[in-house]
Amino acid sequence: MxxxxxxxxxxxxxxxxxxxxxxxxxxxxxxxxxxxxxxxxxxxxxxxxxxxxxxxxxxxxxxxxxxxxxxxxxxxxxxxxxxxxxxxxxxxxxxxxxxxxxxxxxxxxxxxxPKMLLKRYQQLKEDATFVPCAPLLPRITEEDWLSWNGKLMRERFERKTSLFMNWLQQNHFNWEEVCFRAMAQGFGMPVNTEAFLQLAQSMPFVLLARQRPHLQRLEALLFGQAGMLAGSFKDAYPQQLQEEYRFQQHKHQLESLPSHGWRWLRMRPSAFPTMRIACFAALLHNTPHLFSRILEIEDLPSLEKLFFVDPSPYWEDHYRFDIPALRTAGIGKAGVHHILINTVIPLLHLYGRHMGLLQYQQRAVRFLQQLPPENNRVIRAWAAENTKATSAWDSQSLLQLKQYYCEEKKCLQCAVGKRLIRGADVNECREDELGWTGEEEWEEGVLF
Known part of the structure; x- marks a missing residue:
C-alpha cells in the first residue's frame, strides 16, 4: 500500500x-x-x-x-x-x-x-530550493501568464491597500491624511517602516499641514517627535530646530518618541532616518495637498520628479547632526521608485477602485508597467531561474508568488504548481484548471 x-x-x-x-x-x-x-x-x-x-x-x-x-x-x-x-x-x-x-x-x-502524481506532489512539498517548479515557468504561454499574473497582482494590491482602507474608515475618508501616513511609511521602508509610521501618528495631521510653508518648523516637528533633538548640539542648525521644537512641543502638548526605535546599521547613509526625515519634510514643504497633486499627474516622469526633492541646505554636507560629510546624496532614483511602487501606486489604485474611477486604476497599472523591475534578492533569484522581470509589474507579481505561494507551499493553489503535479504539458491544460475565475481577469488593463 x-x-x-x-x-x-x-x-x-x-x-x-x-x-x-x-x-x-x-x-x-x-x-x-x-x-x-x-x-x-x-x-x-x-x-x-x-x-x-x-x-x-x-x-x-x-x-x-x-x-x-x-x-x-x-x-x-x-x-x-x-x-x-x-x-x-x-x-x-x-x-x-x-x-x-x-x-x-x-x-x-x-x-x-497515478503514483507519479503523488510523487511530484511530495517532491514539491519537500524541495527546499528557491522555487521547485521555477524551470517550468518559461514554458507558460504569454496569455496564460498574463491571467495568472493578474490574479497575483490583484492579491498584491489588496494586501498593500488594506491598511490604507482601515485608515480611511477611521478618519472619515480624509485622503490627504491617509496619503501623509502612507508616504511616511513609504519613506521608512524597508527597515524603518514602523518607526516612520509611529512618527506620522505621533502628532495631529492638521498641525503639520499648518506648518507646511515653513520648512524649518516642519523639520523641527518631525525631528523633535522622532526623539532626535534631545541632548546638546555643536552646530547652529540643530540648536535652532531644538529651540523651535521646544516651543511647539509646549504649545501643542506633544510627546516625542524614544530615539532608540530608529535603525541605522547596515544601510547606506542616504537611507539614514535623518536623511529620510529631511527629504520627507522637503516633500511636504514643496507640495501642499500632496494627494491632490498625485491625482493630477498623468505621466510617470512628472510623478518621479515630484519625489526628487532636495532637503534643506544643512543636509548638503551632513547625514547626521553634528557629523560633517564631504558630500551627501538625497533619496535617489531607486528610493523614489521604491516609494512609488509600494505606496503611491497602490494608493492611486485604491482611490480609483473605491471611487469607481477607471482612469486612476488604469494609470496605476500603466505606471507599474513603465517602472523598471526591483533589484532585490528575490528578483535576482528568479532571474537565476531564467524568469526575468522586465517591469515593476513583473517583479511585484513574482514577489507575491514567492512569498504567498512558494514559501507557504501552496502548490495546489498555484497555476504552475498544479501543472507540474499533474505532469501535463502546460499548453494542454484547460483554462478552468488554472486557479482563477473570469471575474478576476483583466479588462481594459484594470484588475477587478
Missing part, C-alpha cells in the same frame, strides 16, 4: 475536482457501478467538501454533496455522523478504505491515482 506522508485532503480535493484518477469502471466498495456526471462545486465554508454534485450510483442518478477523506474512518473521527450538514452526502470519496462500510456509498481511489 502506497502511503504518502505529505498526502493531504487538499490534494485529494484537487484530484477529485479535476478528475485526475482512472475513471474506467468505477465502483463503490460494495461493487455498485459509479459514473461521475458532475463532481460538484468545491465548498470553502463549513460542511461537505463538494456541493451540487450529480453522480450515477448503481444505475440511479443522485444529486447532493460529496465528502472526501484520506481514510474512511475519518468520517467518524471528524464527527460527521452527528452533524446534520452531512445528511445529504451522496458519496464518500476516500484514498484508503480502512473501516466498515457506512450507509453512504464509498469510493476508494488509492489504486486509481
Amino acid at each position: 502506497f502511503v504518502d506522508p505529505l498526502f493531504s485532503e487538499e490534494l485529494l480535493q484537487h484530484i477529485w475536482q479535476f478528475g485526475l484518477f482512472n475513471q474506467h469502471r468505477l465502483s463503490t466498495i460494495k461493487g455498485e457501478p459509479v459514473t461521475i456526471i458532475h463532481a460538484g462545486t468545491l465548498n470553502r465554508d463549513a460542511g461537505p467538501d463538494f456541493t451540487a454534485a450529480r453522480i450515477n450510483i448503481g444505475g440511479v442518478e443522485w444529486a447532493g454533496n460529496v465528502e472526501l477523506h484520506y481514510r474512511s474512518s475519518d468520517w467518524r473521527k471528524h464527527g460527521h455522523h452527528r452533524n446534520q450538514r452531512y445528511d445529504n452526502v451522496i458519496l464518500h470519496v476516500v484514498f484508503e478504505n480502512d473501516a466498515p462500510a457506512l450507509n453512504i456509498p464509498c469510493l476508494e481511489l488509492q489504486q486509481r491515482i
